[in-house]
Amino acid sequence: MVFPNKIKLVLLVIGFNINATYAQVNIEGSININVSTGHITCDFELSNIPKITSYVILLNKGMNIKYFKNSNSEELINYDGYYNGKIKGEGIQYTFADNFRNNIELPNSFKISYSGAFPIYNNELASFDYKGKIVVNEKTFRASEQSKWYPVIYDIENDRLLENVTYSIKVTTASDNTIFINGNPPTNGNNTLLKSKKAVPLLLFVGDYDYVNENGNYILNANIDTPTSSRIFKEIEKIKQIYAEKLKLEFDDDIFIIKHRAVKPIPQGGAWGFNSYPSFLFAGLDFSQLVVEGHTMSPKNVLFFAHELGHNYFGNNVNSGKLSWFWVESTAQFLSFIIAQEINGKEFIDKTLVQYAGALKTRAFKPLATIENPKEISLEYRLIYGPLIWQCFKDIFGADITYKVLNELVNVSEQETLSIEIWKKAAIKYGVENEKINEFVTNFLKDSNAMNNVVDSIIKNH
Template identity: 30%
Template sequence: MNLKHLLFLFIFSIQASIAQEKTSSISSKKSLSKDLSPHIAGKLIINMKAGTIQADLKLSNLPALDTAFRIRLHHGMNIKFMEDSTGFVRFNNRPLGDVMDYRPYSNQRYLVSPQTIRISYTGAFPIYTDTMNLVDYKSIIALNGETLRATEESKWYPVIYDTKNDRELEKLSYDISIDCQDCKTIYINGTSAKPGPIANFKSTTPRALLLFMGNYSKQEFPGSDFLNAKMQENIAASFDHQITGIKTFYEQRLGVPYKEKIVFLEHKAIQTYGPNQSWGFVTFPTIAVAGLPFSKTIDPKTGKLNHFVRFSFYAHELAHYYFGNVFVPNSTLRDFFIESTAEYLSVKAAEHEYGKDSTRSSIKFKKGLLGENKVIPLSQFTDKDEMNDAYRYAYGPLVLLALEKKVGEEKVYRMLQNTLKNKDQNSNYDFFTKIIKDAGIPLSIWKEFEANVFNEINPAKAFRDL
């Protein structure tokens, strides 16, 4: 279980059990610019009672890839046909966990990535009601008799895999129509949930596609939508007020408007859970949980989230609007600029709401996770995939908190503001030192901090003054 899981576990319950989560809201794979993101269009026909999905989807605006590219689709989907602009193509396939890897070919030659590719397929999936599955995790297409849940990790839609760069192009713009005659509400990540049985969804912003549909209602508020939450209006309004407060805090500190509406999705897991067990995942801007209802996380007396760690979790995920969306890092310090900055901001947001005791608790928890383990100094990273979870979620934010103690909160926020203003820069160590300088941090102070913290391989020694 990695640090992200531990944080989530601590949020929802000390006794909670978290199902496996392969990725965070922000993919660790290489990012694409919007101009290079594929587009997907077509139609799905879904029968909730039978557990079937029929799809006819067309991918376009595909990047130029050589014959090593693959198409990934859930192993429960049976392909009727696959065609490019010249006609039908054949394909080889091999199993890969919950998905199948397809490699198209024609005239005994593997294809380079075509400009368009259309795939028609059908899948049938079990419906879990009385008899439950042994596990529930993000890659499962989950039907529980009331709702269907399918995420980008399940590959309910075809995803191009770039083998040479080890990246899945799972974020797409889309124009998808869905026909589900036994669905009250239908939702695709990145748009508003719509009433069934037939709905069309469009987005020009590339999204990882989360599908959630079935017999549930939507509750709408200024900063948030709640799907299947069944909350009393005053509790839902209090929850939304907390989320809006986090957004406002970030806007004031970073100087950039928060233009994303967050969707909170509550679903019944297909794995049996005890009363205090819960798990969840994030496909930004959707935050999904099973087990502990959202309504149980709000203190009705104060109207606040009933623990600062829950607040910190939501604050972390909301921070990804800035670091992961407004600023998309692309070099050796990618994970520091995505996750460590978001975690630092979540600590500051919780401090603003709950006081400095919450920050002291967070520091103690992160120090405990690092222990006496040695780390690679930020200046010595040569590969963007070198950073592990402990580095991203504990060491990185502690570095920023230590820098804040050295130079003051205002200069750290100025550094983050400068980051957001330099969207097209390579997010390497040279870039880091540039934004440090631009924040007005004196060179002598920075050099001292660099020597005593940044280049110190023992976290206990580096953070002894925190």
């Protein structure tokens, strides 16, 4: 995607959620899908549901519920949300209710049956596309966890979406297709049982496409040969190794790279990607030319893939609270700077940072510490201004402390929502003086002139 001042950025909507304090919800059941008509029918049982005081069950607004049932007695469960239901994101909010429509406790397990039909995009385009949209064309059916194509429980009190689930799901298709659900290799056929004991966000990608297996890593729907995929994964492995080394956090999962066809216009030379870890989806990329023989990835694509892979550490585990967009997107973009400097050199990243700073001269963004609602963090805030705040932190306190602080934030995020106060505590833990971190917070996060302070610092240091 092309931004002003020739800045190449990734537009990315995230979505995988980890919380160590929760039990992992399990989904068992069946899916029946017809790619040619855009129809999907699901019969699921959700179990191992943690005790949550205040909850809603989210399901895509294009899905029609047949029933909720008690897992043990098979009795129907009354519910609210079927009439004038409230919307949260892509889903309608449902709660279980008694005969007087009073909300009742969320049980440890329940059954649900529902179906939906979605429009087919052949050669047409929509006015938008994003991670939360269920997209069907004449060849593939794409639905990520953000779309809420499966029931997602939302813990209101802790502002957490329980999107990551273990599962055992039988998938039936109307004709022979390639069937993929996150956490399992793609399979061919029209009837397959897929299981995962590791909790993952349920990305569904079904249709008429090929794939390449490279030592347990896969590229789907890209129409490339094995030598090409080997070159791509060699470059990706460089990024993974740098992350693991710098952050002292393992990055050893096999990954799935999926080429999909967006239904929004993508400018020539642009690309759009999102992730449902460990899957990464891209539109607009020519995979056959991504890494040509004897060459490496272009600097632009290093930034692009590094951002995506950075969500291994900063994804929906940090997707809660009023600063969620900063933690998710700005941090991933900052991580891509680290990778780009290692692979493409300091001169390249200095030039990039100065370009980013230049793009801010005509903007006016609120200081981070004054943000009260995630909606106040716009796309440019997330991907231009926010990463520069992190870069100022690194310039002032050094790379070593920055990497240790990032490590600490990843670990803390598995138990609680990140905040500026937690950021401060992490910095102090690793040697930053209290006075110095308070000075940083004042000048770069609180002051009404914070954005200009960020720009001046970047220009001075790069």
